[in-house]
Amino acid sequence: MSLKAVDGILSSLKSCQTDIGTGMDIVTDVAMDLVEAQDEEMNPGIKEMEAMILECAKLDREINYFVDIVQQNTAEVTSQQPEAMFSLFGRVKEQFAERIAQLSDADLHNHQKVAAFKESIKNSFQQANQESAEDMEELDEDIAVTQSQVNFTCPLTQVEMVNPMKNKKCNHHYDEKAILSLIKTKHSQKKKCRCPVVGCGNTDVIESDLIRDQILRRTIQNQRRQTNKT
Ligand SMILES: [Zn+2]
Numbered sequence: 001m002s003l004k005a006v007d008g009i010l011s012s013l014k015s016c017q018t019d020i021g022t023g024m025d026i027v028t029d030v031a032m033d034l035v036e037a038q039d040e041e042m043n044p045g046i047k048e049m050e051a052m053i054l055e056c057a058k059l060d061r062e063i064n065y066f067v068d069i070v071q072q073n074t075a076e077v078t079s080q081q082p083e084a085m086f087s088l089f090g091r092v093k094e095q096f097a098e099r100i101a102q103l104s105d106a107d108l109h110n111h112q113k114v115a116a117f118k119e120s121i122k123n124s125f126q127q128a129n130q131e132s133a134e135d136m137e138e139l140d141e142d143i144a145v146t147q148s149q150v151n152f153t154c155p156l157t158q159v160e161m162v163n164p165m166k167n168k169k170c171n172h173h174y175d176e177k178a179i180l181s182l183i184k185t186k187h188s189q190k191k192k193c194r195c196p197v198v199g200c201g202n203t204d205v206i207e208s209d210l211i212r213d214q215i216l217r218r219t220i221q222n223q224r225r226q227t228n229k230t
Contacts (some may be wrong), residue, residue, distance in 0.1 A: 006088075013063050020063075024056045024113040028120050035124035046121060057111035062100060069095045081165055152176055152220050155196040161220060166213040170195050170202035173213060183207055 031049040074093050077084040110113060154161045156178035163176035172195055179196075183205060186193040195202035 003078065003085075006007075006070060010067055010070060013067055017060055017063050020056050020060050021113060024053055024079045026062075027052050027056075028113075028117045030178065031117065032120050032124045034128070035121060038218045040047050050113060050117065052119075053106070053114055053117045054108050058105075061103070061108065061111065065099045066092075069099065105111070141146055150225075152223070156182060159214075164213045164216045165210040166216070167195065167205060167209050168211055169203065169205075169209050170197070170200050172197040172200055172202070173209075173216065175212075176212070179205065179210065180207065189193065 014161055027049050031046050034045050034049075073088055073095070077088050084179065085150075109118075147176050151173075152164075153162045154175035155172070156165075157175055161173065161175040164173045164177045165179055166173050174196065183193045193205045195205050
């Protein structure tokens, strides 16, 4: 092996390192996108990407050491007899194996790009969480608006419902006591019970179509509590 060949190998290794570095940047970007997209599947995905980053860092580190050792040894052999050139390969191989054996995976976490990856992911998570907290607040406000628009008044009693029941056929609400008593009265007169909501086409309200609307009941209670406070 000539020194020129060694130089060629070193320069292609260095360009490999540049590619690895670019690859690590891309993986970091993709991971950040995943975090920002708040994909439910993102956690295993990010774990995989972290493994990729660590693998790249390991390669990068090995190339670094290899290049170091080769440069050191070629510097030594050029100052020695030409025969020393023949032992270059063996010496590099030996020293490289020795260096690699001393390395720990824990050190990889200190690799500049690995640290950058972790920092980016952490920041993305924080940002995403902050955004989702803001989204939740907006959602709460939206719900509050819609709820205040829902009619809490029973079409039968004309007062705010205490135990709202929802008709699963026409989606209208009535207070439990009022609608059950109306159905009873109508049925005792051998008549069908028409939905008391004006304009509703449901002409046969039966008890089995009615379900207690616990959410609406709570909403009404909450609103009452708030109005009492103010
Ligand atoms: Zn109805």
